[in-house]
Amino acid sequence: MRSFVSARLSAASVTATHVSLGTPIDNEPPEATAALETVHLSRKVGERAVVHDVSIRVSAGEILAVVGPSGAGKSSFLRLLNRLDEPTSGTVLLKSRDFRSIAPRQLRRRIGMVMQTAYLFPDTVAANIAFGPRQRGEILAPARIELLLERVGLPGFADRHISNLSGGEAQRVALARTLANEPEVLLLDEPTSALDEASVRGIEDLILGIVEERRMTCVIVTHNRAQAIRLAGRTTVMEAGRLVAMGPTREVLHVG
């Protein structure tokens, strides 16, 4: 097994020294059974490989950061995990089950995703939060909506129209909307990139708290190395669609 130390490569140094991490054994998570696993996951668009042979394992309660320069394929990789895009080869295992054997709607309920932009629906905050459960015929009780809003730091916001929210508030609502589906895995695609510093810290604290209390599996894409250090126990580095380094965040990002 390749040790984490051997994978201690900074974003700069790995450019020249690509590490083969094509097998899950290279990325052994803290626990033996991975909640989420990718096996030789690849996606080509035309002749271009936007994600190439990525194999990782993430366990329950773990936050894995995916860092890398713009155009490295981080978001493309994340979109493959909840099957918003189709892999051209390889697969994703959710609790050891191939994701193609799970109906897409059910898969996306179990693997929730918060995007870079909140993309709230033009309605009230409560309607947005109730959207996911409503898709499977469940009516979310007002008390439950309020509980979710309290958890994301927005008590009393249920009846507000989304047009009256700040960027940070909208992103918190997007997080509450995803949590209303009670996902097992949380995918975060640069969730704080459009926010000011105060809002960034608030959302980060929220993510840490929620992942810990729900023992969720979380994969966060970020271009912010400091954010990866604050949130993630392990970090992967992607470049040109390939996974070029993986290990404990401080080691991978060369934090002394």
Next chain:
Amino acid sequence: MLAELQNSIGNDVLMGLAQAAGAIALCAAVVALCGWQSVHVEREAAVSMSRGLVQMVLVGLVLALLLHGSLLIGSLILFMMTIAAAITAARRLKGMAGALPLCFWSIGAGAGTIIAVMLATRSLRPDISMLVPVGSMIIANAMNACAQAIERFRAEILAHVGQIEAGLSLGAEPSVTVAPYLQSAVYASLLPRLDMMKSLGLVWIPGVMAGMVVSGASPVYAAIYQFTVVAMILAASGITGLAATVLMRSRAFSAAAQLALRPTETPALNRASGPAH
């Protein structure tokens, strides 16, 4: 049939040729006036007028033959018109696989249903001289509705990729995620027809009514009949707009409920996609 054709090429044609000669003389005078101001269009004007006259006489002869044909010929003409309309509307969906059949079936569903209903309810006589002109009006409007609906629906989807994928990520059916955009596309395609209905008789008197009055029909009956035709056009447009957007919606997503119609990857609808599960 030939005897009727000969009759139609009788005195009326001679009178028409005399009127055309007068129009040519007037145009020639205008061309001479232009020449006096050093704007020389003599050659172009002569060629254009000659071509225009010959083409229109030929069209008139073809129509004279067709208008005395059977119902089958009338149906064939409408079928060819539907194909031509589908080709025109499909140009709005450049690059989208299956655009032509989508437009053909949508226009066919709208115009075909309404023409059949009109024939069944005797609002339209099974007579080629009525079937072709009224049918062509319905097909032309269905074509416009189809083009407007698909263009708007595509633009709305491309402008709301984030919202649609946010909905998909929350476990929504693809049809739920694009429902507001489908509704606005169908509404947009109906709007010109609704405006046409509102302005009927106030801003414009359509050709069918004018033709009926000129040929001796009761003006009141002609007016009511024109309303019927415009109402049928509205109905045909509604069916066409709905059919076009529903068909397009099914092509906008893969079997695994992935949004295939996206601005970043082309050709958008030919992307590799997996089975549902």
